[in-house]
Amino acid sequence: MHVAHFAPSIWRRGGIASYIRRLGAAQTARGDTVTHLSLDPDDRGAPDTYVLDTDAAISSLARQLDVDLVHLHKSVSVLPAIPTVRTMHGHQGSCPSGSRFLARTASPCHRTPGAVTCLWGKSVDRCGSIRPSRVVADFERLRREVEQADQIPTMTVSRFIRQKMQEAGCNPRHLFVVASPAPTVERVEPLSPDAARFLFLGRFVPEKGVMWLLRSYAEMESTAHLDLAGEGPLLPDVRAFIRHRNLDDRVTLHGWVDDDAVAALMRSARAVVFPSVWHEPAGLVSLEAAAHARPLIASRTGGIPEYARPEYAIRISPNDQSALTAALDDLASDPDRARKMGEAGRTLALGAFGMDRFLTRIDAVYRRALQSDVGIPAPLET
Template sequence: MRIAHYASDLWAPGGIATYVDRLTTAQERTGHDVLWLCHEPSDNHSLSERMQVVTPETLYAAVRQLDIDVLHAHRILPEPLPKDLTLLRTMHGHQGGCPSGTRYLRRSGQPCDRTYHPLGCMRMHVQERCGSCRPRKMWKHFKRIRHERDQTQTVLTAAVSMYVQQMMARAGCAIDNIVVCPSPAPDVVPYTAPPAHTPNLLYAGRIAPEKGLHWLLDAMAQLDTEVTLHVAGTGTEDHMQAAHSQVAAHGLEDRVQFHGWCDGPALASLLSMTWLVVVPSVWNEPAGLVPLDAAAHGRFVVASDAGGLPEYVAPEASALVPPNDTDALAATLTEALGDYDMLAAAGKRAQHHASVTFSATHTARVYEQLYAQASTNRSASDVLLAPRP
């Protein structure tokens, strides 16, 4: 099968690039021919033989010219949708159930579980700054969610978590056309126990308010002074300055190390030396690639009980904490760090979770079935639309 993965910003830093990379690798292992279509290559990636540059206007013509069997989109597709191509979408975020796509109340710093309603969400844009208050941009947000809902009516959609599926359904998307397909985990590495007598924590991700590093730093101030936090990630200049200022205010300069953005090998090196990984998001994460990275390396996870994260952590190698509850986070980390043997044993169970429940091979096989279903749906639509003799 010849598959094309499409997103306007396919290689922008973040979860979609990682997702597509893992899925593509698994699809190629099973004999599929895979191409990537995007509007322009990232500065960090040369234009490989696999990647083709398209525009919204030339996307569908390029798919026909390249003789693609399935166009697998990871962002909203350009309108109008073609009737002669087999289409499938993966919904990675909250764009199908939230106008701003954030599900995060910025002023109060809380996750948002509200059901989409034009007037209610418009009020939240103003009160909570969960989205832009500029009329033109706000209108663009509300217009986008309408397009997302319309596309879900006609294009088979894979949601990355049950949470995303439920929020889309509550917003009026066609639930019968949304299938949950979990994100793929990386390949499991040979298990190594965390280095004893060196209690390290790892935070991996963007440095932004909704990711909750500030919450973790508050909890760090309550932990044993031997505990070190390693931060793998970067953010805007303002967010980075706020993080460093908070570290200084807590007197944690010797216990928090910033490593900047880390590629695969650098992140693997940090995972090998850490006791557990913390995912302290204070927004509703749609899914959770970081817990899968941790599980593949045999590491325990402490995560916030929000969004799709509970669906991604290994049940016997994790703990969930209510978002923004600093005392609960500090107590959970203290308890876990106090039982090294438990962490080491849990790591092996976490690897089973990554290699079986969330294996990239399994995800690729599920998509094979979805591609076949999307093709069947298109064929049936062709029959219905064909002129009667």
């Protein structure tokens, strides 16, 4: 099969780009032909990648390349006129702002979208722009997302995303839950019983909870080191907090790291901390930890609990500082428990979240698109 994956940018950093590359590599390895379609000029020259001037050109290029199916990872202005599927990676199909995050309180949004509730959210809770032109554009985008989800098979990366899309008016018969796959990790280091190190991977933005993590870490009773890998607008606040609490010798800022550096940090970690305070659609960080046989401390919000299974994760409510501190102390003082949790995560990464299972479910949705059969109720198992 010849599959064309489309996203506005294919080769930049980020979870969607990692997902596309991981899926494309697996499809290529089994004998499929994979083409990448992008709108990003920086993607020119990348392997098997075509950069388009507009997404309206997808159909003509796909026919020219003899593509069997287009796999969208973002919305388009006009759906391609060949078999097409979509993976919904975020909240674009259920939230005008696409965030489900209330910036004023740094908390997840639980509201059902609507003109009154969302206008209130934008103006009071700062969940998105309040400029009239942007507000109109946001609601128009949501309308188009709901409309397109009724025309093509749409995969969601979690049951949570599917449920919220259904509440927003999407036909659940056209929505299919396909959990993201864990990365393939050949070399897994045994967890060290020595001094604990905790690892955060992500952007330094309010919704990722890095400041909540720092406040909780500063209150730990146990001795542990904190590695922060990422970058973003909160970096000055992070640096200031570290200086103010005299944590310079206990917290290491690594900046943005590549895959090899991520693997090295995972090998040295006692556990991974995933403290998001928004409705994370899924969270590939959970699967990174599981694949490396490392336990996880994660927020109980959005799609995270569907990935951060209790076998290998301590799950806590967003912004609960005492609970996060207690979880850090627990794993810092009990390496044996951390090891057993990590081993359970590794089992899940190889089984429930393995690439073979993922491809099987992707193929089932592809077949429905090729047969124009989207009228079968979507399974909810992950």
